[in-house]
Amino acid sequence: MDTKERSESVKRAGRTGRPTAQAAIRLTSHILESARELFFEHGFDGASADMIAERARISKRTLYARFGSKARVFEAVILDEIDTQLRALAPTVDANLAVTDRLQSIADVLLQWLLTPRIASMERVVIAQAVRFPALAANIHEFGFQRAAQWVASILAAAAAKGELDVPDPVFAAEQFVTLVVVAPMRRSALGLAPPAYDANARARIRRSIELFIRGCRPRDTESERMR
Structure with missing residues (x-):
C-alpha cells in the first residue's frame, strides 16, 4: 500500500470508526440544546422525540441510543441547565x-x-x-x-x-x-x-x-x- 492509499484508508477509518470522547461530548451538548429549545417552547408532551431528532439533525435511533427515552432527555436538559449556569455563576x-x-x-x-x-x-x-x-x-x-x-x-x-x-x-x-x-x-x-x-x-x-x-x-x- 503506497502513501496515498494509506492516507485514504486512514480517512475512511476516521469516518466510520467510533467518535472521539470530545466529539461525543459535543454531540450530547448539541442534542441537549436542541431539546431544551423544544421543551421550553412546547412543554414535555408537545415536544416529541421525532421533533428533537429533527432539530438536532440526528436519527431517532441515535437519540434513544444516547439517552434511552424522551423522559431521560428531559431530565438531562433540566439538570444540565441548572448545573451549567450555577458553575458559571x-x-x-x-x-x-x-x-x-x-x-x-x-x-x-x-x-x-x-x-x-x-x-x-x-x-x-x-x-x-x-x-x-x-x-x-x-x-x-x-x-x-x-x-x-x-x-x-x-x-x-x-x-x-x-x-x-x-x-x-x-x-x-x-x-x-x-x-x-x-x-x-x-x-x-x-x-x-x-x-x-x-x-x-x-x-x-x-x-x-x-x-x-x-x-x-x-x-x-x-x-x-x-x-x-
Whole structure:
C-alpha cells in the first residue's frame, strides 16, 4: 500500500470508526440544546422525540441510543441547565461588605439568571411535570436549591462568627433565605404574576426581602438597642 492509499484508508477509518470522547461530548451538548429549545417552547408532551431528532439533525435511533427515552432527555436538559449556569455563576463575595450587601450580591447573581423568559418557561414545564418525574424534582433540589443555599450558609456562618447575626443553624437559615429571596420571585415569574426580568423594581423588592430576613436574624440585644 503506497502513501496515498494509506492516507485514504486512514480517512475512511476516521469516518466510520467510533467518535472521539470530545466529539461525543459535543454531540450530547448539541442534542441537549436542541431539546431544551423544544421543551421550553412546547412543554414535555408537545415536544416529541421525532421533533428533537429533527432539530438536532440526528436519527431517532441515535437519540434513544444516547439517552434511552424522551423522559431521560428531559431530565438531562433540566439538570444540565441548572448545573451549567450555577458553575458559571458561582459568586465571589467581598468579605468586607456588610452582611446585607453580601447577601444582595448572591441574590443579584441568581436572579439575573432566573428572572428571564427562558427560565420562566423552564419552571412552568418543570412544575407541570413534577408529579410525573419525582426523581427530577429531588435532583433539582440537590443541584440548584442546595447549592445556592450553601453559598448563603457560608455568608451567614461568617456573620454569626463575627456576632453580626444570631443564626445557630446557618444551613437552615440559608434555606429560608433562598426560599424567600430566590424561589418566591422565580415562582411568581413562572406563574405570570410578575414580569420575567430583574429590573429596578424587582431588585428593590428583593432588597426589602433581604432586609426583612436580616432583621429576623439580628441578635436580640442589638435589636433592643436599635429600638431605643
